[in-house]
Amino acid sequence: MATILDGKKLSLTIQDELAIKVSERLQKGKKKPHLAAILVGEDGASKTYVAAKVKACERVGYQSTLIKLPEITTEKELMLEIEKLNNNNSIDGFIVQLPLPSHIDEQKIIQLIDPKKDVDGFHPQNIGRMVLNLPTFLPATPNGILEFLKRYKIDTIGKECVIIGRSHIVGSPMSILMARNYYPGNSTVTLTHSRTQNLKEICLKADIIIVALGKPEFLTADMVKDGVVIIDVGITRVNDNSKKNGYRLVGDVKFDEVSKKASYITPVPGGVGPMTIASLLTNTLNATKLKKM
Numbered sequence: 001m002a003t004i005l006d007g008k009k010l011s012l013t014i015q016d017e018l019a020i021k022v023s024e025r026l027q028k029g030k031k032k033p034h035l036a037a038i039l040v041g042e043d044g045a046s047k048t049y050v051a052a053k054v055k056a057c058e059r060v061g062y063q064s065t066l067i068k069l070p071e072i073t074t075e076k077e078l079m080l081e082i083e084k085l086n087n088n089n090s091i092d093g094f095i096v097q098l099p100l101p102s103h104i105d106e107q108k109i110i111q112l113i114d115p116k117k118d119v120d121g122f123h124p125q126n127i128g129r130m131v132l133n134l135p136t137f138l139p140a141t142p143n144g145i146l147e148f149l150k151r152y153k154i155d156t157i158g159k160e161c162v163i164i165g166r167s168h169i170v171g172s173p174m175s176i177l178m179a180r181n182y183y184p185g186n187s188t189v190t191l192t193h194s195r196t197q198n199l200k201e202i203c204l205k206a207d208i209i210i211v212a213l214g215k216p217e218f219l220t221a222d223m224v225k226d227g228v229v230i231i232d233v234g235i236t237r238v239n240d241n242s243k244k245n246g247y248r249l250v251g252d253v254k255f256d257e258v259s260k261k262a263s264y265i266t267p268v269p270g271g272v273g274p275m276t277i278a279s280l281l282t283n284t285l286n287a288t289k290l291k292k293m
């Protein structure tokens, strides 16, 4: 039976560490970190994620500002909001929750964010710095996964790491980070996607599998070898009338059967999700330090 990678607990541990750093800053007369989040539209999952980020800010003693904009917000209006945050000296870092409504060009928006305030690490300048191994803001979900591997002391050096899904937010940066000459990293990485022909064969050779696909229970026990490390990034709302809110959260891994073969596995919920928040808070403190205030 696998060891469960407890993201909820580890995220709180990291948050406690950050809270101590914040109180040390305040004692020295330095400013509180201040994170802003822009949420456009009414997507239920996005609302939940942003609310969790704001709540975590309170927990660690950061200031937070939530900017809620209606679905009909134009690209131009959103661009103006971003310029305001770029120029607002009180805001250390900010995020634009994705996905954006389809009439808004996501890349255009991301490229407008001041790279020094881009605590999601999505700006091309920060992605470039990540690739070159320069100091930067690492994207929150991949960084949360690295933190899991580090704190649970999971061996990655020379291991076969298979990543399923090539999104800009998770799969693609994860492939770069796991291949770096660094711990956690130094793995032999295979980045798979919807056009991959022999996914099962590839997965059966993997020591570490990171699934970020958004397809509930996609990875089954027949696709993995004994002792595999499983990181499940998927979190899909599946209708469930027995639940008060009418849905339950399901990962990309068939947990009950895969956990019997795995050495380590993340649960959903309570795995990668909370770690993403811990990373965002860490990036925000680092953004605050950049300003030397």
Ligand code: GUN
Pocket: 095, 096, 097, 098, 099, 120, 140, 141, 169, 276
């Ligand atoms: N949507 C899903 N994950 C993320 C994330 O890490 N940051 C932002 N801004 N939007 C997301």
